[in-house]
Amino acid sequence: MKYSVVKTILNKIYTSRVPDPGDLEFVLSLRDPEEIREVFTFADKIREKFCGKGIALRGIIEFSNYCFRRCFYCGINKDNSKIKRYRMSRKEILDTVGRLVSCRIKTVVLQSGEDAGIDAAWLEDVILSIKSRFDIAVTLSVGERENEDYRLWRRAGAERYLLKIETSNEKLYSSMHPGMDFRHRIGCLNALKSLGYQTGSGIIVGLPGQDLKTIARDILFFKKRDFDMIGIGPFIPHQNTCFTDKPGGDAGLALKTLALTRIVTRNAHLPATTALGSLDRDYRPEGLACGANVLMPNFTPLPYRKLYEIYPQKRCVSEAPGACGTCMEKMAKGLGRFVDYSRADSLKKRDQFTAHS
Ligand code: 5AD
Numbered sequence: 001m002k003y004s005v006v007k008t009i010l011n012k013i014y015t016s017r018v019p020d021p022g023d024l025e026f027v028l029s030l031r032d033p034e035e036i037r038e039v040f041t042f043a044d045k046i047r048e049k050f051c052g053k054g055i056a057l058r059g060i061i062e063f064s065n066y067c068f069r070r071c072f073y074c075g076i077n078k079d080n081s082k083i084k085r086y087r088m089s090r091k092e093i094l095d096t097v098g099r100l101v102s103c104r105i106k107t108v109v110l111q112s113g114e115d116a117g118i119d120a121a122w123l124e125d126v127i128l129s130i131k132s133r134f135d136i137a138v139t140l141s142v143g144e145r146e147n148e149d150y151r152l153w154r155r156a157g158a159e160r161y162l163l164k165i166e167t168s169n170e171k172l173y174s175s176m177h178p179g180m181d182f183r184h185r186i187g188c189l190n191a192l193k194s195l196g197y198q199t200g201s202g203i204i205v206g207l208p209g210q211d212l213k214t215i216a217r218d219i220l221f222f223k224k225r226d227f228d229m230i231g232i233g234p235f236i237p238h239q240n241t242c243f244t245d246k247p248g249g250d251a252g253l254a255l256k257t258l259a260l261t262r263i264v265t266r267n268a269h270l271p272a273t274t275a276l277g278s279l280d281r282d283y284r285p286e287g288l289a290c291g292a293n294v295l296m297p298n299f300t301p302l303p304y305r306k307l308y309e310i311y312p313q314k315r316c317v318s319e320a321p322g323a324c325g326t327c328m329e330k331m332a333k334g335l336g337r338f339v340d341y342s343r344a345d346s347l348k349k350r351d352q353f354t355a356h357s
């Protein structure tokens with residue numbers, strides 16, 4: 001009997017244009033393993049209906065760990081003087097993209113800290129070089145920049161941009177992002193969308209001070225803004241941050257958040273994030289079984305990879321580049337799925353994806 005109650009609520013959430021935050025909170029608070037299973041199965045069916053069985057791959061290159069921000073949770077924040085900083089050269093990036101292409105991957109994610117040393121024209125040149133050599137989609141994830149920079153990079157051929165909101169609660173956001181402005185970040189997301197980027201956002205689950213109500217609002221935020229992709233990962237405390245003594249995020253809660261996000265957003269691309277793979281064990285297979293349809297193998301060259309330590313015990317810090325291909329295939333097979341080697345563009349129907357304005 002109690003199981004059908006969960007099913008009824010899930011159906012209500014799925015069919016509502018604006019789901020009731022109380023219903024989302026109820027699902028997030030479920031503790032009974034059978035009931036949680038029902039949520040995951042429901043989300044898995046929605047994933048199958050709207051995204052199919054393919055698992056899309058995004059090869060990530062973390063090309064600079066310089067950052068002038070001071071996010072309280074992040075291991076590469078400016079105040080961490082214990083890490084060696086690096087910035088990859090244009091040639092190193094292009095060589096790495098070559099390796100990723102030889103693994104049949106068709107999306108590269110260029111990610112960095114908020115690095116004032118990244119000149120807009122330099123990154124434009126990197127994008128142009130990638131585009132002229134390889135048939136591959138370019139996703140940028142370099143934080144808040146001037147609209148002019150976003151425009152320049154879009155014109156150079158970058159199709160996608162990731163900018164996580166981290167939490168959609170303005171007060172909570174302000175409490176852990178000194179010197180940053182929530183409204184400005186929303187402005188960046190708006191600008192990216194209007195420039196025709198396939199836009200991604202996301203949150204960290206288990207941030208200190210975040211409660212279930214906040215997460216329910218985050219899920220509504222995703223639905224309202226109709227993002228093309230959404231990354232959800234658990235908070236992992238880092239020893240060189242002021243959040244070092246805070247409890248880490250719970251894998252179960254991160255998975256429930258992922259499942260609900262699938263149910264409300266239907267066809268958004270949702271990765272089983274690296275953070276989900278970096279807890280006491282690898283929860284990415286569970287993520288793929290409760291809504292996720294994307295994996296992000298790490299192609300950052302080895303000497304740099306361990307320096308991009310946004311949180312400790314990050315997955316795949318020592319595997320040889322390319323080893324990820326076999327690992328992804330294995331994971332997909334174990335789930336009765338397959339690796340999708342296409343570009344896997346946004347599943348949202350919008351005309352501007354092809355426009356270069
Ligand atoms: N735990 C989990 N995720 C984190 N991120 C940064 N620091 C942490 C942490 N300690 C996530 C943020 C950021 C992405 C690159 O990594 O969501 O946007």
Ligand code: FES
Nearest residue numbers: 067069071074077
């Ligand atoms: Fe670098 Fe937050 S610490 S953007």
